[in-house]
Amino acid sequence: MDMDGASVNGSPAGMDRKRWTYLDRILNRPGPFTDEEWVPGEPNIESLERMKILGAGGLGCEILKNLALSGFKDIHVIDMDTIDVSNLNRQFLFRQADVGRPKAEVAAQFVEKRVRGVKITPFCGKIQDKDEDYYMQFGMVICGLDSIEARRWINATLVGMVDNDDADTLKPLIDGGTEGFKGQARVILPTMTSCIECQLDMHAPRAAVPLCTLATIPRQPQHCIEWAHIIAWEEERKGNDTLDTDDPEHITWLYQKALARANEFNIPGVTYSMTQGVVKNIIPAIASTNAIVAAACCNEAFKIVTSTNPPLGFPGTNNYMMYTGDDSVYTYTFEHSKKDDCPVCGNLAKNLEVDPNTTLEDFIASLAEKPEAQLKKPTLRTEEKSLYYQSPPSLEEQTRPNLKKKLSELVSDGEQIAVSDPAFQITFKFKLVFKK
Amino acid sequence: MEEPLTETTPPILQDDEKKRKKYDRQLRLWAASGQQALEEAHVLLINSGPGVVGVETLKNLVLPGIGQFTILDSAEVTEADLGVNFFLEPDDVGKFRAERTCALLEELNPDVQGHYNTEPVEYFLTQSSDTHSLRPFTHILVTAPIVPELLADILTHCRATSKPLFYIHCVGFYSVFSVQLPSAFPIVDTHPDPTATTDLRLLTPWPALSALVEEKTRDLDSMNAHEHGHVPYVLIILHFLEVWKQTHDGQVPSNYREKSDFKELVRKGMRINNPEGGEENFEEAIAAVLKSLNPSTPSSAVKEVFDAEECKNLTHDSPHFWVIAHAVSDFYKAHNALPLPGSIPDMKAQSADYIQLQNVYKTKAREDVAEVTLTVRELAKQHGHLAQVDEKEIEAFCKNAAHIKLVRGRPINPAFPGQKLKWGQRAKAAVSALTNPDSLILIHIAFLAFDEFCASHDADALASAPRAPGSQDSEVEFDAEKMTGIANTIIDNLINEAGTRIEEPDYSDIGARVANYVQDIVRAGGGELHNIAALTGGMVAQEVIKVVTKQYVPVDNTCVFDGVGSRTEVLRLGADVSV
């Protein structure tokens, strides 16, 4: 270890501001749209330097650069991927020689070296590997994730963490995504404004072709590729190999299968590149769109932290920007409304005080008497356990023995349960707090 | 996705597997032809101010593999640069900014050649009188502030040599860029929405298609369930159109009511005595009736191309686009239809039937291309055209004929202090934008005022560099007042030029709104925020790519970004072309 290294990051807040001449003008001078109560100067620098902020996903390179040059000092980054050669056309912190290395680590090292005084902590893994304790340390989360599943997960996690008595538990979530020349950026204040689950209809489901078309009447080159992918592989190779879409041998096999089938049906157009695109569900991606969307996200983060101008995302204001760049430039910035029946933020867990010695049966009976929700035929579970299911019959039978058990044997103090009842459209969530 | 009629892209990358892999995600957007165009481009960045937006733009061009770039910038790296420009290192203070940003940008992609020049712009422009120093470059980026006379020089050169130019402002939370395109900038490959491109010609089937309908629907009633449920919907519609015509004096359904009746006719043909209670192919036919029974009239964009002087009056050096456009226009006159694109959407059908139908369309498309090609060859002979027009170009034009687009580039008007800006034909539209509270035109006007302010204030006694408003803490208020005054004059002149008046309270409201934007711009003191520079650099890079590849549709011609509301607006401005 180089002993001198410690002093590099050690400059106290407020010193060495010459570098931030341009930024400081914005932090030190009020503008026509800044809040009347806004205090210019030092407090804003402090907010930026104190804020521990997390970036995740494919927009990571852009996000790290933008945050570091927005004056943030304590940045964390999560990415599960290693660098692939096809990332190099846009993920500008990576070089040919870095191919195969973990993205989070390489990106963190690069930006720390380039921007003096910033601390970047990488984690190479999935966002789902981390729990609430981990996410609780951050003030804000910026995501450029490529899967809907990961987006829904981080959203539900941050919504679930909000404690109404503790301001620090509310972590604004800023989400960005791109496809070709298009993209979107949105700001979510968990439990306060429309969340990712409320906005699920903004993600079009992937178009699928009937299996029987693939099996018997293919018409398009893509049908032949899907056939090779779904049917031929299972029939011929499943026993020996699990399909790895990054293995060129596997893709080549699928390509040749698809090509042979296409020839059989006189269908033109199967190529290796198309095979890869269909099998891996490749979404076109370019540096410029990533730059636009990541910067839009970081601009909102900067405004939220410094209050130097109104950000997107406050209740009753716009929270969603769509960007379209393929036909001239068009943006649509609007307010996506919170859904009352949103399964994640529409019915938040309520505290329910219970005697841990009560049996599940008695607890269920007590739910029927609760004035605000008369749950006559409730079905209940925790994340881990099915407590009692009214139906289907086999599950009822399997969970019936739980009825005689004490709550303390089934749930732990403070654990969340979900209660559904045929009489209600929504599922209720309670946090069971044991009476002392 | 459709199978292209022919491979429109040359296989330049076939020997370079590595490149194909590296650029895979973008080749899916602009193909090898677009990539080749990028690799042939040489972009010049004339950088000034904090200089971040220009460098960020280049980053987004170097990564996808632009051929060459050159940075012209005489500034030396200051401590302040390090807090806003990612392509500088802590040790670079005092070195030439052009040199250092060039070196760090070049690291991003070994395929790209970077150059730099540290001469002041005025020396660079005048260093040789016969060969203009801008000649080597294919596309030019200029960032504000710049002395208006120099900007005017550059604009004139670009206009004269049909060289696209991008003039970029980025200050605080706002940015504006204008694109000066050549007076005729045609785009063949506009990448229209795939759902908008289906052209089946159901109202005007040609003999081969009619023969196929006859062959495949002759025994419709006696078909077994499987066959009946797999007749392609295109043939179903054509079959029932014949049935309809028999009871309607040979006329096809033409209005909504008739089309609804026709839908019912098709629906009656569907078999419903099966487990599914219907047939998918008939459902497809019914769903397609309203949108596919329209006569295919060319869009106004296509008519504009046909009516263009360049199209009507070919010369010996007319660009290929116009020769083909003329031939396609002749084709349209002769057939009252554009060449057939030749692709069909996927539809419920047996494999062989679908392929057969697909081939009927493809064959007709090829015939149409052949006819247009013949005309092109004849025209070339007639006008003494030397260069042979490539057949691939003709094919691509015919395939996209309904979606071609002509952008008429308008000259950018530099703002000279104390001079009236000429809005020309765009004055009326600009005035109506003034009173629209959602319009961002006032940000553009604030930047015009910014240019005038910079041009009339020097950073030092040497008059070597313009001074941006708000660069000194003590003068923020004073500068804002002054710049607001300039903005108000621009607004008044605009209203006068449009020959109109704006009544109260609208007029005061405009004044208040523009004063706010001015104040927020002055607040930044000419400084850039990295996020806004990065975002604008992304937008400008997208535009450069669209212009270089001649694919997709570029901004025509001014784009405003508001980083407070996170919104953009495209304004069509620019000076009239003097005849």
Added chain:
Amino acid sequence: MLKIWSMKQKQQQAENAQPGKKKKVTAAQLRVQKDLSELSLGSTMRTEFPNPDDILNFTLTIEPDEGMYKGGRFHFSFAINQNFPHDPPKVKCTQKIYHPNIDMEGNICLNILREDWKPVLNLNAVIVGLQFLFLEPNASDPLNKEAAEDLKTNREGFKRNVRSSMGGGSVKGQTFERVLK
């Protein structure tokens, strides 16, 4: 940031829970729980949960009481991922059976399991669809082409093939699993 919190306090609804560190019921679990409570299995179907705590993975058994497949007992595996209901459930037949819409690997051609899946559909819609396949096998869009050909051209022969395959016999050289009750 401070401003956000004051807004939050203004719009606060009373008695929301304290946050816990424990894992919460996931959105997919919530939805499946809801769907299970609305399941109507009747007398011909039943479910089995290998692990009753895991409601995302179970098997469904169908015993058709009419039609050509009457007397058989058919098992389907349901695997639901955390992206449900954005993604459809993955359903497969775990036996090798002779059916025009089910292939030898157990893949099923049912529109709502693939191209026509929508998040508003529920598990009940899926099991109704599966049940329907046994009442009305569909010859026009087959996965098992031979079976479909038989059904199309020779309904009686198809019925015989169904009977023999259900008894564990072979049809055209393919041996099938015995699925009779």
